Amino acid sequence: MNYVIIGNSAAAIGCVEALRSSDPAGIITLISSEPHHTYSRPLISYLLQGKTDEERMKYRPDDFYQTNHVCAKLGCTVTKIDAKNQKVMTDSGETIAYSKLLIATGSRPFVPPMEGLETVKKQFHFMTLDDAKALEKALGPDQKVLIVGAGLIGLKCAEGILHRVQSVHVVDLADRILPSILDAEAAPRVQKHLEEAGVSFTLGASVKKFKANEAHLTNGEKVPFDIVVLAVGVRPNVELAKEAGCAVGRGIVVDENSKTTVANIYAAGDCTETVNAATGKTQVMALLPNAYLQGEAAGRAMTGGRDGFSTAIPENAIGFFGLHLITAGNYEGEADLVEDTETCYKKLFVKDGRLVGYMLIGDVHRAGIYTDLIRKKTPLASLDYDMLRKEPQLLAFSRTARDAMLAKSH
């Protein structure tokens, strides 16, 4: 068997590990445009913050390709997939045949049109290691940074660089920070924490134009800057798949075995759209755990396995300046505000007798117990919800359920 994997991040690695657990002999070729050993993209903010370094950012050990017998073509870009003849072409002119192909091309920054952006000399994205290294070179104690976008990427960037620059100001069109994971009630708590740390915000406004070293916002405000970080959003890299004939919606369409609509082509990770198990709706969920699990499902399917991955849900664990938050699922149904104190904010969402989402800020202890209830769609009637809402705990389950968890192997 000839397995070809396009990509070198979580989905690709998940695929390699699944392939190798059932097919020690097949040939695996991994092609990645980035020249680096597999590394964790979410760690770039920690890199700038000084909490990790390039060595420790490696997602797998140095000998990963060697021990898994992977032919890694790093710094090599696939230019075309010939689905009919089962081949991929690279920018170095190579043609590589595949029996099974995984597209794990990830996503790229999305930049809305902004007047005068081309005049900004120090403008950066914040997705890849190279982005981070480029940004790092520009940082300095006299630098004022403007971050466009108050999502996860923008705010992690703010945390990562705050101590190395004069100021960080974040602008977002949404009326709150982290609009995709926090509601209007929860977001201000996190915003307050970030402000106390020294980050300033303009919300509900966007950049109308850049003029010299000043951003003119739609609300009339003028923000001076030296550096601009563009963190508005990302778009799945679907072009290769589209050309190969795969159905593409907002992302590449895949089933629970990560199969695309074209035979022997699989796709996984940020470039795909998948079913959100909490809602049943299809969406792009660009999240590392899901990417790995999808890639792994692809690897299993390529070697004849059938137990796909069907429990993808939106989930985020993130921290800013010591404040941790974990959110998962969707904020539909009945909101149950369990705790709203100085140190802790906790809201659960219950729909049709099931937990469908939660937001925890501050105390995130044992959050996985909630996550599992969402993934497994456990009926809340089967456990003691009053106990569970107060604290995630196994005591809330029946004795039988508990014994199954603790007295058996998994």
Added chain:
Amino acid sequence: MKRIYVNEDWCLGCHLCEYYCTFANSGLESMAYALKGKPLSPRIQVEEEGEIHFAVSCRHCDNPVCVKSCITGALSVEDNVIHCDTNKCVGCYTCIMACPYGCIMPATSGVIQKCELCTNNAHQKPLCVQGCPNEAIVFEER
């Protein structure tokens, strides 16, 4: 493989496992010195209400969602034991979000900690098991 299993019929809620665990992972030779006046930071925790008590620690799942979710590669499986490389961990708590049993916890150092069956300390055999006065926690093949 041998794992830790708990039998709540025999758990007395004495919490000694939590103390033995904290001691085992303190790196110190004296339990008194390891625990006296210091916060307890066990990797096993007793849940209880009324007459129900039981201890919970990492299940070392064959299909470990924590390892698969880990964004840094700090969590890995070595000889069937789920191990955390605290040097790589950045404390993002994605594993805390993922673990269905709530068995991964923040460490005082800012990263995470979890039961590694005492393979990572001087005791080699789980000290919670050795210290359980009623064999409510056992280390065996099932």
Added chain:
Amino acid sequence: MPLNYIFPEFEVVRNADQCVACRACERQCANEVHHYSEEYGRMIADNSKCVDCQRCVTICPTHALKIVKSDNTFRENGNWSAQTIKEIYRQADSGGALLSSMGNPQNYPVYWDKILINASQVTNPSIDPLREPMETRVFLGKKPSTITRDENGELVTKRPPRLELSVPIMFSAMSYGSISYNAHASLARAAKELGIYYNTGEGGLHEDFYCYGPNTIVQVASGRFGVHKDYLNAGAGIEIKIGQGAKPGIGGHLPGKKVNEDVSHTRMIPMGSDAISPAPHHDIYSIEDLRQLIYSLKEATAYQKPVIVKIAAVHNVAAIASGIARSGADIIAIDGYRGGTGAAPTRIRDNVGIPIELALAAVDARLREEGIRNEVSIVVGGSIRSSADVVKAIALGADACYIASSALMALGCHLCRSCQEGKCNWGIATQRPDLVKRLNPNVGSKRLVNLITAWRHEIMEMMGGMGINSIEVLKGNRMMLRGIGLNEKELEILGIKHAGE
């Protein structure tokens, strides 16, 4: 508040350097001795509640605790001991008879400790039990003295019912009620694994333990609690309890608070009612009456089960035993004055009955003299503390020994002698579910098996030293014993020579 004359008997000594305030002692003390003071940020103790059961000492992970006897002293008096004075204060407070538990702790002579065992030198070889076979198996019951043939001249091989023991030790009677479900489970499982027997006591047999029937002796006592046909047939043998060493002359008494739903069901009595066994069996006033009960029980069990008659060792025990041997009983069990109990009036426990060593020697001699020794087996209990006591008892004439206090110690008992309170911190003498839970039968049965296995090894070592390779040869072999520091009369009763003779 009226003055309490009784100063706490024990002091809890806590090593402040070692204590990490884990509060395990607090959680594990049913007497509520320990508690954590938020105000002082450390553990403190109420000495007055401590019974010195050693649970906290044992469980303390840093060995920060010890319990010591208070050295508070009354003015010295050769006649009035501190114990006597305190008992007077206690009775003046309560107006009640004093209650105690476990065996007689008074400083009477222990004859086992005044008897020494022989060993072979030169003229007859000793035996190495690691290299040569050694038989510790015994059979209890009547032993036919003649060989009989039927009309065709064929041997009659049908024998009276008997009990087979892999080692001459049994767990003696402790009722479900006086001890916990888990204590019973531990005893039953250990008896099965060891190939010996445990005894239900007078509390009936819990339905969960019918499966251990082949290793169970079911008891019939004066209260007849829990006795029915299935019960009688469930065990391997039946014991009629006439008396008990800790409280000869009175019946058992289980306070109503220990009679929970399970105990009530097993004993066939209403929940919460006191289970008071009459002092005598109201249908037994003579050996002839006893014979009637024995044969009623044999009839009910199709003559398949040996019947044991258990009596306390009292002054005229030899004559009583002779009567029992003639009454149809298969086994006589004799319980010495050191025998334990879950609750007994202190005065009776400490002043009534005689030592088992003397009783055993007297009974064995009497039955031999009367030529009826083979009619019954003799089982002795009432403080068999070690394998050496077992060897000495067998050489004095016993067929097997009953142990209970030692078995409970294997389960964790520290002889605090507070069983009557029902708050046993070791989960043994209690019915409180949170305390019963502390005795995991997986652990308990293993410890019992360990104890008896160790004793069996020691018995074989001692037998080997004497050049004896089976219990049968040791039985009644008083030449293997010598007394030390005993007077003529004592040696005469024990039927042994003095050391040096």
